[in-house]
Amino acid sequence: MSWINPDEIRSKFSALMSDMYQNEVPLYGELVDLVKDVNNITLIKNSRLQHQLEQTGELSRLSQERHGAIRIGKPEELFNMRRIFAVMGMQPVGYYDLVPAGVPVHSTAFRAVDAQSLNVSPFRIFTSLLRLELIDDENLRQLAEQTLAKRQIFTEQALALTEKFEQQGGLNAEDAERFVTEVLETFRWHTDAPVTKELYQALHDQHRLIADVVAFKGPHINHLTPRTLDIDVVQVGMHERDIPPKAVIEGPPRRNCPILLRQTSFKALQEKVNFLNADAQQEGSHTARFGEIEQRGVALTPKGRELYDQLLSKTRQILGGAPTESNAAQYMALLAENFAAFPDSYAELRDQELAYFYYYLNADAAVTANKVWTEQDLPQLIQQGAVSIEPIVYEDFLPVSAAGIFQSNLGDHGQTSYQTVSNQDLFEQCLGAQVLDEIALYAETQQHSIAKVLAQLNTAA
Ligand code: OOG
Ligand code: NI
Secondary structure (H helix, E strand, C coil): CCCCCHHHHHHHHHHHHHHHHHHHCHHHHHHHHHHHHHHHHHHHHCHHHHHHHHHCCCHHHHHHCEEEEEEECCHHHHHHHHHHHHHCCCEEEEEEECHHHCCCEEEEEEECCCHHHHHHCCCEEEEEEECHHHCCCHHHHHHHHHHHHCCCCCCHHHHHHHHHHHHHCCCCHHHHHHHHHHHHHHCCCCCEEEEEHHHHHHHHHHCHHHHHHHCCCCCCCCEEEEECCCHHHHHHHHHHCCCCECCCCECCCCCCCCECEEEEEEEEEEEEEEEECCCCCEEEEEEEEEEEEEEECECECHHHHHHHHHHHHHHHHHHCCCCCCCCHHHHHHHHHHHHHHCCCCHHHHHHCCCECEEEEECCCCCCCCCCCCCHHHHHHHHHHCCEEEEECECCCCCHHHHHHHHHHCCCHHHCCCCCCCCCHHHHHHHHCCCCECHHHHHHHHHHHHHHHHHHHHHHHC
């Protein structure tokens, strides 16, 4: 029996999801067009970047680079999500606590983990679990729980095929085909809400995000995100094409050597909703769905990440909090000023062990025989031009940025402060598994490529 490769299932699923979302949110389709135009021009202007993307295998996946996000309501939903994503070769990576930023969720990102699978399809889903225990109104919390208890967000077929995958160890072509169309149903937008307008309003008044989860039949995909090679140009282009961007670009400032992740989005759209009513349906609206773009840079080591966090929080301290529409320009200027302290060449980032890299033995490298090459020789080999490096792209998310993306489509009243500590154990209990440590994954990838180069050198010698 031959099973379909999970990478292929994921690739198919992400293409379907993209089509569905462009249909549901036409403005997202326009954003995708803009990103394509900007990427083409950037590659023509920057042959170094073109070479880098060819070398690391990312060029072919550039236009399909996407992530999406969902918010789910109960532990059992998270548990089944994990099983379903596993069929597509996606594992939960990282734990993100958004509560300190005033958003009552904790999250993980489901994604492929090895470089080759990521090159086939980089699609990931940022998945947040609502923390109902943070609703302080006892009565409302119970109503929310009862509403969620009644819903089933997966089709019977989707669950049955997932079970089949678990039992057989794979799906055949026909089952895989059915699997992706069944799973897509879970992420669809529903105009008919299973709650009254009053309950929606009460949930909304607690936190818009609570209404977004509890008042709907399922976890509609709330945004998709293509990858851009020049986020600042896209941000300007959004203004020109009447795609209203959020005020600031989240993450680090513009640099020669991009680090981590920069993100911006267009503001969520107001959409029509039919609420339950005693005799008929009652019309209303909800604002949740938007489009986002991301520009990714090199993954940082724990030392690099510490420096990043420190410079970011220093910037926000000087500003007096998270940036808003009114101080956006000041924030971006302050950010650039403070990040001048972050080395901005790949050589320095490598030498100071701030970031992770792939190592390549150059084809024309002239190496000395009669020597056993070790990791200690790498700086010298790089200097001689025998070995070169390319950045390992950061594949994960940033909690402060994620909170900024959440807030920008929740409106300025989305800010609430909670007295709760982060709870990875609880999250993992609901998930039914432990999340993978993203730092370990990057370190492993780097180590793997170093080992390969050393092996090549030592057999050549
Ligand atoms: C998720 C927001 C986080 C990102 O790219 O950081 C996110 C959400 O709004 O549900 O997608
Ligand atoms: Ni996002």
